[in-house]
Amino acid sequence: MSRLFANTKSLISTHPEHAAEAEVDLALVQRVQTGDIRAFDLLIQKYRERLYAIIYNLTSNREDASDLTQEAFIKAFRNIRLFKGDSSFFTWLYRIAVNTSLTHLKRSRLRRFFSFENLDEQVSQSELAEVLADKMQTDKPALIKELQEKLNEALQRLSLNHRTVVVLFEIEGLSHQEIAQVMECSEGTVRSRLHYAKLQLQSYLQDYLR
């Protein structure tokens, strides 16, 4: 088994934090592969919130996000014996989550609706909220609610590939290289999609960017 993962280090992320995580994940994956199912619980605990966030930001629907996150974990569990360590576990898991979401979005494009998560308290106390409320001359709670809707709408107006790149880069903080691994495309494609997506978002959200 260890020989199987011998080259993993060279293939995983260049991001130092992620590289350290990948080492820990690999040990957990190997435990699951040898029959220690409890190790999979640790992987769930570690990644459930990040996976949920990706799927939620792709779908803008919290019920779908909940169901699809579970589905992604089940797919990962069923296929974990196929994980060979060619990439880090988290890019493999994110790829499953993104593909599960994209398949769902393609299937249900004619009957989609939004349901938003609550924004936590930090937002209303943030400097950004102060500045925006001052600029827009509205009270903060109304502004935050409106901004949340506009942001979600703007993301949903992007194509699936553009949305995925924005979510992974701007919201989840993945590097171009990691996104390229998740989306199975070149880094150049990631950069180009990101540039185009941001131009579109700037146009949709220009009222807030004055």
Next chain:
Amino acid sequence: MPDPHQTPRKITLEDLLRLKRHERPGPEYWARFDRELNERVWRALVDPVGPVPKRTSWLASIMQGRARWVTLGAVSLGAVAMTLSSYNPTAPVSTILPSIAGQATPPVNPEATVVAAVDDQPIRVASIPAEPKGTPLPETAETKYAETALDSTVNPSSSEKVPATVSFISEDANGIRYASNSLTNGTFTTLGEESAY
């Protein structure tokens, strides 16, 4: 305290998108999520391949639009061609009859293999052990289930398709036998009593 004469900071797109990081469920949500996911993981352990889809996507696409008539026509022609090529007028007609006690069941060829399913349940390919002529089958839970399902008081509409957990095997015709997991009509004899179904 912010300086009122200072120019307000310009809001960037990245600032706005960062707000999305704060849209997240509360801690109580994760307790439910863990419970549901745990159940699903254990179910995946019991059933590693998952449920078989009722209709595959290629079949679904075939069954839509004009292509279905072309496909159905081609399948029908193929079926007719296969029937004609294997037609043997001396072979007994394959009838779907329950193999039950008291009936003159012909001896079964142990080498014969069930190759076709008559209803919508696929039948696993399996060799069937030979039974001496007229040997009564033991009464089993399946037999009881079929009896209950076929009882006219339980199921007064005798034309209804009745599911049975036991497979009914036809006579051997040139090494081919047919199996069914449901009954529609005929007579069903068990332990000396006859009832219609």
